[in-house]
Amino acid sequence: MKRIKLKHIVFLISSALIVLVFLQLYQAFQLYEKKSEELNNHIENVLSKVAIRHEKASDLQRYTSFFGSDFSGQYKKALKQEFQNLVPVRESVSITDTIIYENGTAVKYLQITGDSYDSLSHVSAKHSVLARDISELSSYIKKGTKNQSKDKDGDNDLAFQLDKRVINSLFKKSKYINDLMINAFRSSGNITPTDRVNLAFLDSMITKTFEIEDLATKFNYAIFDEQGDVVEFPTYTDRYNLNIDTQSSKQVRMFPGNIFDKELTLHVSFPQTNIVLFNEMWLTLLVSVLLISLVVLSFYVMFKTILNQKHLAEVKSDFISNMTHEFKTPISTISLACEAMSDSDMNQTEASNLSPFIKMIDEENKRLGGLVEQILKSAVLDKGDIKMKRDELELNEIVSQVVGKAKIRISNGEIQLDQAVGLLPFIGDPVHTNNLISNLVDNAIKYSKEEVLIKIKTEKLKNGDYKFIISDKGIGIKNDHLDKIFDKLYRVPTGNVHDVKGYGLGLNYVKAIVDLQGWKINVKSKYGEGTTFTLIIKNTQDHE
Structure with missing residues (x-):
């Protein structure tokens, strides 16, 4: 494979990766913008609901406080008046208190009784009806429509009409009086923002609304007047922030139905907006990251395979x-x-x-x-068809035979042999073990300088295993090539020097035989000074 072609492949792969990453980042940005816009719209809708609910709740508190004051006397007078309007009774109308149990619950009622007289027929009749006590009107407001559909005849219908007319009358009066009082306060101009807003109630209203609308995130808020100054209260809640950033916060007008009083603006800040967006986007982002990682890994494996094939082609050549x-x-x-x-x-x-x-x-x-x-x-090693024999061998004997043959080939130099005392028996394949030692000795001779100096030593280790060490004073191996010398067909580059003959099979064979017999081999080398191979032979005979 030509170098220019490899460059083209690298360029195309890199370009594809860059485009893919750019597309994924663009899609992630678009998704972020979309989710951010949806979140902002949701926040604005929720804040509008907060303002409307707070205004209604504040009005209800004012009306309820006015209507729930000591008003029982006025209520009974209204009952008598409306009873006389519904039934042609005389002035003698009496009202008595009574209690009726409904579904196991005691409910206060008022019994209104009156006499009527027909002047034409000279017939007298007594009329009696039950009406709810003033303290039970709140339950009536909630359940009155249900009772209306169930009770439509006789005294029940009369009682319902009486309750309805009395309540409508009282609400009209209370609202009218309350509006008069509010207008009076407005005209006086003495209502302050702190009087209009109950901060604790507003805080609970915001929290509850956020929970209902599924807006679960931390927030801070503050109220500003028409001049843009933050409203200070005698006491504050934990979320009320006097130093809130109005530029990044969301705002909504409080009391949107009130056009008379000074305008108040509620500012709400969400410091963890990005976390909320990430919680909604994390699955999509994870898929994008996994996709990019998978493509990068695939390109890496493909590129590495191309380089390996290129290297293999060069080695084979x-x-x-x-x-x-x-x-x-x-x-x-x-x-x-x-x-x-x-x-x-x-x-x-x-x-x-x-x-x-x-x-x-x-x-x-x-x-x-x-x-x-x-x-x-x-070829046999590649196929895995090699079968190792397990014969009793002796290390010193094998080394002596190999060294004896090698000395004949050396015309300038020597081989120094230092063997351990006694016999070093072990179990192994005689042919392949002899070839292994021979290859290491031949390799030392081949890569020696003009004067050959090789040292060979055998040792017996404390654990019973044996060590075979062979050192030469040859040309050495650079660190860049040490981890590759056992690869098949790999030869250490020698530049333009071709006097070293070989095919890259010897050390690969040595490593394969070492692994098959469960031994270990390592190499140390210093370029220009020599190389040392250390072979650890397992003494399996001790365990058999």
């Missing part, structure tokens, strides 16, 4: 190039040897002269076999 070179050399050598042996002059010589060529062919053939063997090992 290097492997094929190296392997082709490794195969080409012995094939060329064998070809030259065969040409020499097939020469007519060579055939006339003695057989002893042919032995170097035969030996050359045999060595190169073994070299080709070794290359093929390593490739086959890698």
